[in-house]
Amino acid sequence: MSVALDHVELPVVAAATDAPRSTERRGPVTIALVGNPNAGKTSLFNRLTGLRAKTANFPGTTVEHRRAAIAIDQLSVTLIDLPGLYSLEPSTPDELVACQAISGQLAGEAPPDLVLLVLDSTNLERNLFLASQVVELHRPTVAALNFSDVAQREGLAVDVDELARWLGCPVVAVSARTGQGMDQLLAAVDATVHEQIRPRLHPELAACGSCGGCRHSARFAWAERARSASVRGDVHAHGHLTEALDRVLTHRWAGLGCFALVMAATFMVIFWAATFPMDLIDRLFATAGDLVSRWLPEGDLNSLLTHGVIGGVGGMLVFLPQICLLFFVLALLEDSGYMARAAFVMDRLMHRVGLPGKAFVPLLSAHACAIPAIMSTRVIEDRRDRLATIMVIPLMTCSARIPVYAMVTALLLPDAPLKAAALFSGAYALGIAAALAMAWLFKRTLLKGPIRPLVIELPNYRLPSLRNALLLTFDRAMAFVKTAGTTILAISLVLWLLANYPKTSPDELPPGVHARLQQLSAAGDEAGARHLLEQVSLENSFAGQIGRAVQPLFAPLGFDWKMSVGVLTSFAAREVIVSTTAILYGLGAEGADDGVDSLLDSLRGAARADGTPVFTTATGLSLLVFYVLAMQCLPTQAVTRRESGSWKWPLIQLGYMTLLAYAAALVTYQAARLLT
Amino acid sequence: MPPTEPSEPRLLPLQVAMPLSRQPCGASLRIVRLEADGDDCARLNALGVCVGRRLCVLRSGDPMIIRVVGARVGLSARLAAAVWVDSTPAAASHEAPHPAAPVRTAV
Structure with missing residues (x-):
């Protein structure tokens, strides 16, 4: 060139x-x-x-x-x-x-x-x-x-x-x-x-x-x-401190140890500090939804605004604190000159999967959120290396997967915290292994090319500038809100439409449901009646119909039609599966928030038409594997589109991840069924 | 690229060109030849690794660290193997050594 x-x-x-x-x-x-x-x-x-x-x-x-x-x-x-x-x-x-x-x-x-x-x-x-x-x-x-x-x-x-x-x-x-x-x-x-x-x-x-x-x-x-x-003057005066620090930070083993410590500290700060603003945003949107639902008469507009708009946008913005903090800490590390050392010490290890050392920090950042991770791949010079990194980043376990993992592990291993922890870690490990394997594969097929050998300037260490880091964070956060926000809003509206139309009028209810509704009302269980109505409405909506239509496709994975609907509604944001299952299993939308316990109880009690339980170990494992590997995040796709410059790459990403998730869940379900 | 081959002593009677990847920490060396291909060569040149210039090994191994044009540069061993150097003393290449560079010369 x-x-x-x-x-x-x-x-x-x-x-x-x-x-x-x-x-x-x-x-x-x-x-x-x-x-x-x-x-x-x-x-x-x-x-x-x-x-x-x-x-x-x-x-x-x-x-x-x-x-x-x-x-x-x-x-x-x-x-x-x-x-x-x-x-x-x-x-x-x-x-x-x-x-x-x-x-x-x-x-x-x-x-x-x-x-x-x-x-x-x-x-x-x-x-x-x-x-x-x-x-x-x-x-x-x-x-x-x-x-x-x-x-x-x-x-x-x-x-x-x-x-x-x-x-x-x-x-x-x-x-x-x-x-x-x-x-x-x-x-x-x-x-x-x-x-x-x-x-x-x-x-x-x-x-x-x-x-x-x-x-x-x-x-x-x-x-x-x-x-x-x-x-x-001594032109190397500034280098003496740097040289002393580099003796440790670029050391073959001590360097790796220091890097592990720096990254562990970074993630602790992100996960700990982000909880406060995240709770605040969550409460803010809950209050906004509450106010709107109280001021507006009950009906479609009310539901559209509270569930469609406020729910959809709030679900995206709740991750903003984590995204901002990650950008902020990475900017400080970059400005201090440390990032070049991180790339330096990781280079030899990353070469084994065909990626440069600079790909490591983005891959690690993806454990908080794939979006800042994809944006931070800009440091990778080679386009093929950068694309390969972007393609595998969403396989890493981001924070949005945690509710899903928590639901499944609690469901499968309710009274065995050690085993549950092992399963949780296993899910993380599966994501990492899949990402590295796919990077290796991409670098040998679609993005074939020589591994670019490392040449990197190791700049003098400097005190990072807070002002620069804040400006960069602000810039990136705005880019995220603009890119992901518009897409998320549009998709939330579409999903709302699919989940709410066509309407189920009370006269169309099957006699069995009518009878149960009357029983519940007579017993004074207003919430129970409302949940039953929500459940039947969702069953009859487009989403429910589509879910039932595609259920044969998901049957080999052990998913019933309700879980199939969950897979569809969580297409834009994977954590939605929890609230969808909550509604479909008759708990109401707030069922997911009431504590996982009530949801778990009803999930455990759920039975197929033939009376066998839905949630066997095999189904649970299959669902977990599916959510470890499936794309199920539209904002990430929008950011991939933005960073790669065409729709081709997000589509390949969606395609390979869905296939991978399907195949792996299929193998898991069938193997687990044979073994248990 | 000057016509210096390691096997042709008549062109360089006193010095033998060696790959940079095998040089010990502290060695102060002169670059005699680059065997990297186009893109890698351009990246090396831009950072100051080009024929006739001097560099100093700050950390050996893979990747290694060198000092060139007053700054530290990390370099993978694979690329360092494409950089051929000899130990012509700094005076012979009419360039002053860096004041902070170790004076030990590689054998």
Whole structure:
């Protein structure tokens, strides 16, 4: 993958001879932020834009970037945060798009009026390599020397004027974290864009491309000379602490141990801290549903709003705290420089299934929720590796599966906590094993390709920025609510329709039901009568009819028609199976909340037409295996669609997971029936 | 890519090129040849692993850590095996060694 940028390598032109644009122009100009990964580009972008930024895809690509409209003095500016680059010879789709955007080759995207180079003062030599290629593009350029406060603290003195001479463009020392130097930076940007000042190439740099040997080598040699001419002090001072930490954190065994500890702590924080806002959201939606159902007269509108809209949206939003916390902690870890070490220590292990080390954290995050996990696969450079990871992520046991696991284990092993715990763990293990096996399979079939060997910069450890982490969390959370929210709302409405129509009028009730209803009413059991009515209504609804129609399909798995309806209604959100079974087995929708006990009692008592119990060990195991492996989560599908850029991948995901779940449940049921 | 083969001593009379993957921790080395294919080669080059430059091994094994262009880079052994290095002293390649780099030279 190479973009035709080589022709710009040798511009010996030193002065801006192109006809300058009108100097009166104050209209919107585009400024692109360009820099190495870890140079603090995003921090600078956040410092300049705050909450005004929007996340968008470049036209025709799945490559995401952030842009914001801001005003510098009288000038209105569109600021674009491009993906990080090490050089202008791209090797990933993100890098390709970034390179094309800088050079104005991206269809539908005008070339930037100014390139804002972001350089890390504490790692200048490496950053100057990209800088040398960028100034050769001969676009108006300003360099922001970021982390200048850190450099100062480390005893590094950067001679800004000398560096400006080497780069041929204005250089301003800034700190995105403290805001130091921002005014000077904006003034330099304003002047450069106003006068259309283009870089004056340093004579040695101009000669760089023409000398023999490795052109990269000559450029690195230039970067080294530029750095040694402009920086005084021990350039490795900042690295000493990092080196000491890395001695432990990248150690073959100690590194793995530390990583396990970091991840365990992360998950404890997520699961513990998320319970409070989750309860709050749950209560909020329950109260909202309550208010609506009290204010509106009983009827379809009432039911639509309380069960369809509020129930559906609430069911999705209740996971938002977990999603946000996961994003937040991962952002802090990434910002601190630790994530590169995690990828480093996991690389050898992950290679066994054909995935890179960077796939591990997303796979692990999927144990909280697949959605942030899929979004966090963006760190994986290779598209095939990234797709393979996305495809298997939903097999990991997310929090929404826990209610289902809890129901089945309590049903099968009510008085054996140890065995129940083992079954629970077994379900987790099955998900992990299936994910790794499928990743292995995908990498050998659909997504066949060589395993990309690890090359990763291990940046200096830094104190992570809370501000950046919060902004990123906010951004991702909004993306989730927008993507998943609309889909979930639509599907909730469809499911509500299917579960509520056609209506069952009291006259159509079979005589047996009538008699039981009258008995219950006579005994004063209003709730019981209502539950019976709900049960009969659902049986007669479209969902019930479809469930009965497809029941033969699920019969080999041991599912009765009620469980088949549950599988259908939980298509969009797997945890719905619990409330559906509650309704179908005559407990009412609130039956699931009354404590699992009453639901379990009625499930245990449920019998088939021939009098044999529905819930045998075989059925329970089969149901558990089905829910470990089945997709059953529409928001995840919507996010897969968004991240992969087409409907093809979510459809493959749905297809293979459903088949896998069906086959595995079938084998489980038949084998368990033979053995018990 | 310079025409240096490990088996042709007349081109490099004093130094023998060796794969980076087998170098011990602390070795300070010069890169003489890259045998990685296109994409991997571009990634290595972009991070400063290119012919004529120097690097220093900070941790050996798989994956290994090297210091190149003033920063640490993690590298899988498979890729390191495609990077051929020799132990020409820093002075001979007209580049100053990194001040913090260990001075021990690989045999």
